Amino acid sequence: MSAWLTTLHQTFIETGYWRQMLLGLQNTIMITLGALCIGVAFGAILAICKYFSEGNRALRPLEILCDTYTTVIRGIPMMVLLLVFFFVVFSGTRNKLGVCILAFGLNSAAYVAEIVRSGINAVDRGQMEAGRSLGMSKLQAMRKVIMPQAIRNILPAIGNEMIALVKETSVAGYVGVMDLTKMGERAKSITFDAVNPLLVVAVTYLIIVLGLTRLLGTVERRLNRDKR
Amino acid sequence: MINVKQLTKRFGDLVVLDRIDVEIDKGDVICVIGPSGAGKSTFLRCLNMLETPSSGQIIFEGNDLTDPKVNLNLHRQRMGMVFQQFNLFPHMTVMDNLTCAPIMLKKEPKEKAEARARELLRRVGLEDRADAWPSQLSGGQKQRVAIVRALCMEPDVMLFDEPTSALDPEMVGEVLEVMKNLAKAGMTMVVVTHEMGFAREVANRILFLSDGAIMEEGTPQAIFQNPQCDRLKGFLAKVL
Numbered sequence: 166m167s168a169w170l171t172t173l174h175q176t177f178i179e180t181g182y183w184r185q186m187l188l189g190l191q192n193t194i195m196i197t198l199g200a201l202c203i204g205v206a207f208g209a210i211l212a213i214c215k216y217f218s219e220g221n222r223a224l225r226p227l228e229i230l231c232d233t234y235t236t237v238i239r240g241i242p243m244m245v246l247l248l249v250f251f252f253v254v255f256s257g258t259r260n261k262l263g264v265c266i267l268a269f270g271l272n273s274a275a276y277v278a279e280i281v282r283s284g285i286n287a288v289d290r291g292q293m294e295a296g297r298s299l300g301m302s303k304l305q306a307m308r309k310v311i312m313p314q315a316i317r318n319i320l321p322a323i324g325n326e327m328i329a330l331v332k333e334t335s336v337a338g339y340v341g342v343m344d345l346t347k348m349g350e351r352a353k354s355i356t357f358d359a360v361n362p363l364l365v366v367a368v369t370y371l372i373i374v375l376g377l378t379r380l381l382g383t384v385e386r387r388l389n390r391d392k393r
Numbered sequence: 394m395i396n397v398k399q400l401t402k403r404f405g406d407l408v409v410l411d412r413i414d415v416e417i418d419k420g421d422v423i424c425v426i427g428p429s430g431a432g433k434s435t436f437l438r439c440l441n442m443l444e445t446p447s448s449g450q451i452i453f454e455g456n457d458l459t460d461p462k463v464n465l466n467l468h469r470q471r472m473g474m475v476f477q478q479f480n481l482f483p484h485m486t487v488m489d490n491l492t493c494a495p496i497m498l499k500k501e502p503k504e505k506a507e508a509r510a511r512e513l514l515r516r517v518g519l520e521d522r523a524d525a526w527p528s529q530l531s532g533g534q535k536q537r538v539a540i541v542r543a544l545c546m547e548p549d550v551m552l553f554d555e556p557t558s559a560l561d562p563e564m565v566g567e568v569l570e571v572m573k574n575l576a577k578a579g580m581t582m583v584v585v586t587h588e589m590g591f592a593r594e595v596a597n598r599i600l601f602l603s604d605g606a607i608m609e610e611g612t613p614q615a616i617f618q619n620p621q622c623d624r625l626k627g628f629l630a631k632v633l
Contacts, residue, residue, distance in 0.1 A: 298469060
């Protein structure tokens with residue numbers, strides 16, 4: 166046990182590498198949060214566009230556009246998408262972190278869009294009709310009646326998406342972004358300690374995911390307070 | 394008040410309503426009866442355009458609702474609707490169910506909307522359930538709240554789509570009682586129902602709808618005591 170602690174001390178403290186690890190963690194969190202914001206916002210917009218364009222002939226091009234987006238994005242591995250962003254769309258960029266956030270965000274949006282769409286569809290049709298029969302516009306009924314109920318269906322799945330996203334950001338190192346995994350890799354090659362850097366990286370991801378799970382549980386309970 | 398002209402509704406090749414003409418006057422209490430699949434609910438849902446008619450016109454207080462240029466939302470505020478499945482908003486308390494539309498659409502102050510809601514709740518005997526969630530109410534209570542929700546918009550006409558069909562038998566009475574009082578107070582009502590007793594007692598006119606057409610129409614007396622067409626005779630023999 167004490168031998169292990171000594172190795173840990175050598176690997177992270179004596180080399181001062183703990184600072185790099187923290188920086189990596191910071192980058193991972195920034196990519197995740199940034200991508201999540203883009204993903205949820207853009208995904209929700211996609212889903213609502215799809216909801217309003219379904220069965221409306223004038224908005225058919227919009228529907229096709231949304232469908233194409235989700236199909237293409239979901240059909241391409243995140244890794245490939247990241248490479249395309251770095252070496253084709255934004256080749257020669259200096260703001261690596263920004264491009265990374267955008268790539269993960271746009272990828273996430275496709276999944277979020279499907280989650281939100283199915284969450285909206287799961288709300289009973291009668292709810293929209295009741296809202297409309299009172300004189301609400303489709304948008305008003307959406308905001309006041311459908312979305313608050315849909316969020317309950319959506320939240321657990323968004324939680325899964327968040328967890329997947331945190332872990333997926335670990336491929337960012339592939340294009341030279343200094344995220345947690347990349348920093349762990351570097352610590353490994355500098356200190357020749359193969360075990361501990363990876364162990365620390367793995368445990369850190371686990372802690373983040375556990376934290377997210379608890380947070381989601383709390384939010385879910387508060388949303389369901391009207392259920393008997 | 395509502396003038397239905399040559400109303401036709403098709404779902405694909407299936408003609409559900411075939412060139413229906415009806416005139417509904419202020420103060421009318423009209424019950425629509427008929428076998429299931431006759432198009433009763435579709436007819437009612439066309440009146441406030443929840444179903445878009447394939448052809449024909451719905452003239453409500455001088456406005457043609459089938460005209461795409463007309464602001465439907467504005468006219469729907471004056472047509473209350475009560476659904477078979479209640480369709481209360483489960484994420485809102487009873488009070489919020491009642492006040493959300495008046496506050497949002499008529500820009501009423503919260504106090505005024507709540508005062509009216511309380512008064513109406515008192516009239517249907519639910520004044521103590523204002524803070525309950527819909528999931529805590531019985532079916533009969535839910536439907537009474539749903540009626541009050543529609544009334545809170547102070548509509549000119551109330552549409553009822555089989556309001557008692559989803560209720561346990563012992564709860565049917567309390568809902569019909571509320572509807573009777575509403576009719577007595579002079580509300581214009583169109584009621585799709587299987588409650589023949591209610592139709593006989595409360596309606597001033599009955600429409601017998603079968604195979605997408607109004608086969609017979611008249612006072613409760615004429616319909617129940619002296620039915621003319623064979624379809625109506627057969628229907629009454631089954632339900633009475």
